Each structure stands twice: as structure tokens, then as C-alpha cells.
Amino acid sequence: MALLEVKGLHAAYGQTRVLHGLDFVLEQGSITALLGANGAGKTTTLRSLCAMVKTQGEVSFDGRRIERMATEDIVRLGVAHVPDGRGTFLNLSTEENLRLGGYVRRDKKTVESDLERMFGHFPRLRERRRQQAGTLSGGEQQMLAVSRALMLAPKLMLLDEPSFGLAPLLVRELFGILRAINQREHVSMLLVEQNAAMALDLADHAYLIETGRVVLQGSSNDLKSNDSVRRSYLGY
Amino acid sequence: MEAFLHQVLAGLATGGIYASLALALVMIYQATHLVNFAQGEMAMVSTYIAWSLINAGMPYWPAFLLTVGISFVMGVVIERVVIRPVENAPVLGVVTVFIALLVILNSVTGWIYTYTIKSFPSPFPKEMALGRYMSPHELGAIGITLVVLLALYVFFRFTPLGLAMRAAAQNPVSSRLVGIRVGWMLALGWGLAAAVGAVAGMMVAPIVYLDPNMMGGILLYAFAAALVGGIDSPMGAVIGGFTVGVLENVLGFVIGNELKLSVALVLIIGVLLFKPSGFFGKVHVTRV
Numbered sequence: 001m002a003l004l005e006v007k008g009l010h011a012a013y014g015q016t017r018v019l020h021g022l023d024f025v026l027e028q029g030s031i032t033a034l035l036g037a038n039g040a041g042k043t044t045t046l047r048s049l050c051a052m053v054k055t056q057g058e059v060s061f062d063g064r065r066i067e068r069m070a071t072e073d074i075v076r077l078g079v080a081h082v083p084d085g086r087g088t089f090l091n092l093s094t095e096e097n098l099r100l101g102g103y104v105r106r107d108k109k110t111v112e113s114d115l116e117r118m119f120g121h122f123p124r125l126r127e128r129r130r131q132q133a134g135t136l137s138g139g140e141q142q143m144l145a146v147s148r149a150l151m152l153a154p155k156l157m158l159l160d161e162p163s164f165g166l167a168p169l170l171v172r173e174l175f176g177i178l179r180a181i182n183q184r185e186h187v188s189m190l191l192v193e194q195n196a197a198m199a200l201d202l203a204d205h206a207y208l209i210e211t212g213r214v215v216l217q218g219s220s221n222d223l224k225s226n227d228s229v230r231r232s233y234l235g236y
Numbered sequence: 237m238e239a240f241l242h243q244v245l246a247g248l249a250t251g252g253i254y255a256s257l258a259l260a261l262v263m264i265y266q267a268t269h270l271v272n273f274a275q276g277e278m279a280m281v282s283t284y285i286a287w288s289l290i291n292a293g294m295p296y297w298p299a300f301l302l303t304v305g306i307s308f309v310m311g312v313v314i315e316r317v318v319i320r321p322v323e324n325a326p327v328l329g330v331v332t333v334f335i336a337l338l339v340i341l342n343s344v345t346g347w348i349y350t351y352t353i354k355s356f357p358s359p360f361p362k363e364m365a366l367g368r369y370m371s372p373h374e375l376g377a378i379g380i381t382l383v384v385l386l387a388l389y390v391f392f393r394f395t396p397l398g399l400a401m402r403a404a405a406q407n408p409v410s411s412r413l414v415g416i417r418v419g420w421m422l423a424l425g426w427g428l429a430a431a432v433g434a435v436a437g438m439m440v441a442p443i444v445y446l447d448p449n450m451m452g453g454i455l456l457y458a459f460a461a462a463l464v465g466g467i468d469s470p471m472g473a474v475i476g477g478f479t480v481g482v483l484e485n486v487l488g489f490v491i492g493n494e495l496k497l498s499v500a501l502v503l504i505i506g507v508l509l510f511k512p513s514g515f516f517g518k519v520h521v522t523r524v
Contacts, residue, residue: 089410
């Protein structure tokens with residue numbers, strides 16, 4: 001069953017049109033990757049889904065049309081966003097950042113245990129618990145952004161370059177955690193990545209975007225063996 | 237020496253009032269990066285509401301609480317109706333709206349209640365409590381101010397709603413992405429600022445008497461306090477408020493009462509010239 005369905009999505013920043021009728025589907029429980037070069041419109045696609053840019057077209061989430069809804073209402077349906085640039089609350093502590101992630105949840109007890117769970121996933125964040133988040137390293141802030149999104153207990157996670165600024169070893173660890181969360185808690189994920197090889201390893205399904213349109217789609221294995229994808233995005 | 241000590245203590249009492257109003261200014265500044273010039277007039281209107289309630293026969297403390305509640309609602313409504321539509325307007329446009337609000341509140345109040353000076357009751361006993369040094373009202377005003385400041389600190393520091401309001405002020409985009417209704421947080425901030433201002437107004441009115449222009453000078457001192465502390469630092473505003481209160485009284489005692497208000501102006505200009513970020517504010521550095 002489709003959790004997210006996007007039809008004919010157009011988006012523009014002022015006069016500059018970025019998306020020209022994008023179509024894609026994300027299956028319930030899947031990890032779907034959006035691949036593409038810089039400027040293809042990947043980040044804009046994620047922003048469009050949570051109403052951070054002006055759009056036209058249809059977006060259905062969990063059987064409900066959301067393209068006219070406000071960002072905070074879409075989030076309240078269970079769509080968490082790890083934004084481009086990490087979106088850290090720089091002047092608040094690490095723990096406060098995480099608590100804000102669970103702000104709209106009503107089940108306060110599970111929020112507490114989820115907080116501990118995040119510290120379990122990322123022990124560095126526990127060490128930095130009372131520290132101002134602005135003083136965290138780029139990699140630590142990236143972990144914080146992912147954990148903050150998870151604190152929502154989302155149905156769908158939008159991940160914009162989660163590997164950005166992380167050391168290769170940490171990227172592998174992070175992707176391992178994301179896979180575990182996807183399998184154990186059935187959180188669906190829409191992943192935007194520059195690192196196509198890693199993205200295709202994690203994702204079940206992928207769409208290739210060029211200048212605001214989907215040009216190719218298929219299972220990750222299909223795309224991995226596609227000659228043009230291999231040459232242009234995987235580099236071998 | 238005794239007279240000097242009396243001036244310092246009296247300064248602390250008015251300083252607490254400046255601190256509250258300065259805090260109200262800082263709360264709105266943090267969320268909008270604008271100084272609400274109508275903050276004083278909003279407090280004045282609140283004080284008239286309290287006066288009407290008390291004159292209608294309501295006992296002081298219920299009238300006090302009801303006024304704080306009404307003022308909170310008034311702040312929220314002003315944000316929603318007057319400020320929200322100019323949210324994205326240029327700075328000068330918004331400043332004009334603030335000044336218009338100031339003039340409208342002032343003249344409407346004058347029209348309803350006339351400009352005749354009225355006395356406003358103090359809830360505290362008349363006889364001197366601390367010997368010669370401090371009147372019960374001054375002592376009570378300091379107490380009330382401290383209770384308000386402590387309550388605000390606890391609210392912002394330890395409650396989820398307080399955390400959300402701080403988040404919305406700092407980073408509206410990320411706040412929306414965790415589901416915070418940023419617009420309502422701003423309105424809530426205005427409500428809280430108006431409520432704090434109402435307390436300041438009711439505490440200062442027995443000292444300066446009640447008239448539509450009562451807050452003019454006081455807002456000037458509150459500006460000085462907020463600037464001394466650093467316009468983006470709540471703690472600084474509070475410390476600045478008490479500092480300005482004491483300085484004003486002591487210098488007034490030394491150089492004469494006529495020059496009191498100039499102290500505030502000298503402080504404002506001095507801070508802006510030599511330490512624009514105030515003593516507790518953040519220094520903003522921008523790369524060009």
C-alpha cells in the first residue's frame with residue numbers, strides 16, 4: 001500500500017521553477033531513495049512535501065491529501081524531517097533539542113523512554129546532553145537532527161543528506177541504525193543522498209531525478225545494475 | 237547615609253518595575269527583533285482596567301488576577317489582529333504600527349477616563365514596615381516583581397510550552413518542522429508580555445498615580461534597562477532594571493530630581509555608543 005503518493009508536483013522559488021511535474025510513490029514500510037545531481041530538485045522535493053515551498057500538484061499521505069496543509073499540521077500527521085543544514089536549535093541544549101522533537105506527542109512516558117533510546121543509539125549525544133547544541137560538531141549535529149526526527153515517532157521520515165559531514169565509519173553506523181529502525185519499527189523513509197552507492201544499499205526502491213523530473217525508477221538492485229546510473233552516479 | 241540607603245532601597249522597588257517592563261520588551265524583541273513602543277501604554281490600559289474593577293467594588297487581589305488575565309487576552313488579540321498582518325512588512329512599517337498603537341491606546345483611554353490624575357490603591361498596609369527605610373508598598377512591589385520573574389523563569393526553563401516558545405523565537409523554520417504552531421507562540425509571547433506589563437503598571441500606579449501618560453517616563457527607564465542588560469538577554473533586562481532603578485534614585489538624590497529622566501537618556505546613549513550589545517547581551521558578528 002502506498003504511504004505517500006505524489007502526482008504532478010511543481011515547485012518554484014519566486015520565478016525560478018525547480019520541479020516540473022514530479023511523480024513518485026513510497027510504499028508503506030519501505031525506504032525509497034531520491035537520487036540525482038546537485039540542483040536536480042531533491043531537497044526541494046522534500047521541502048514541498050512539508051509545505052516549506054509553494055507547490056502545485058497532488059500529495060497524498062496515509063490516504064489524506066496534504067498539499068494544502070500547513071507545515072506543522074503535516075508534521076503532526078507523523079512526517080518527520082531531517083532538513084538540509086540540520087536545523088539545529090543552536091542556543092538550546094542537546095536534550096532540549098530532542099525533547100522538541102517529541103513536542104507534539106501525547107504519550108509523555110514513551111517520550112522519556114525514547115529519549116533514552118536515542119542516547120543508546122548515539123552515546124555521543126548523551127555525553128553532550130546538557131551542552132548547547134551550537135557547540136556540537138557537524139557530525140554530532142547530524143546525529144542530533146536524525147534523533148530529533150525520530151523523537152516524533154514518525155510514520156514517515158524525510159532524510160535530506162543524513163550522511164553530510166559524517167566520517168565514513170559514522171555513515172555506516174548511521175545507516176545501520178536507520179535500517180534497524182525501518183525494520184523493527186516499520187518507519188518508512190524517503191532518503192535524499194549524494195552518495196548514491198550507500199543510498200542504493202539502504203533503499204529498497206529508488207527514483208532518479210534530473211532537472212525536476214523523474215527520469216528513471218526501479219528497485220535498488222535494478223538501478224545498481226543500470227549502465228547509465230552506474231556510470232553517472234556510482235562511478236565505475 | 238540613612239537618606240542614601242533609603243534612596244537605594246526605593247530604587248530597588250522602582251527598579252523591579254522597570255525590570256518587569258524591560259523583560260516584557262525583551263520577550264517581544266527575542267521573538268520579532270522589534271521593540272514594542274506600545275508596551276508602556278498596554279500596561280497603562282491594564283492598570284485602568286484594574287482601577288475600574290476595584291471601583292466597581294471588587295476586592296484588590298481578585299481584581300489584580302482578573303486584570304492579569306484580561307491583559308493576557310488583550311496581548312494575544314493585539315498580536316493576532318494588529319501585528320500579524322504586518323509580520324513581513326519592512327521594519328519602519330512595523331515601528332509605525334507600534335507607535336500608532338501607542339497613540340491609539342493613549343487617546344482612547346484619555347477619552348474614556350479623562351486625563352484627570354486618579355489615585356490607585358496599594359494592596360499593602362500603610363504603616364512603615366522596615367522602619368524608616370522602605371514603605372510597605374515598595375517592599376511589596378519588590379516581592380511581587382520577584383514572584384513574577386521567578387514564575388517566568390520556571391515557565392520558560394522547565395515547561396514544554398516554555399521550551400516551544402523559546403524554540404519558536406530562535407528558529408521558526410525548525411520549530412514548524414517539529415510541529416510547533418509558531419504563530420500562536422508569538423501571540424502567546426505578546427500575551428505574557430502584556431500580563432507582565434499589567435503587574436508592573438499596577439505596582440507603579442500607587443507611586444506615580446494613574447493617568448494616561450503615566451507610563452511614558454517609565455517605559456524610557458525600561459528601555460534603558462533593556463539596553464543596559466542587552467536587548468536579547470532576559471536575565472540582563474532584569475539586572476538592568478534594578479540597576480537603572482537604583483542609579484536613577486541615587487543620582488536624582490545627588491544631582492536633583494529635575495535631572496532624573498536625563499539619567500535614562502544618558503544611559504541609553506552611553507550604552508549604544510560604547511557597548512551596543514549591553515552588558516549581558518550577545519555580540520553579533522556578521523561576515524561580509
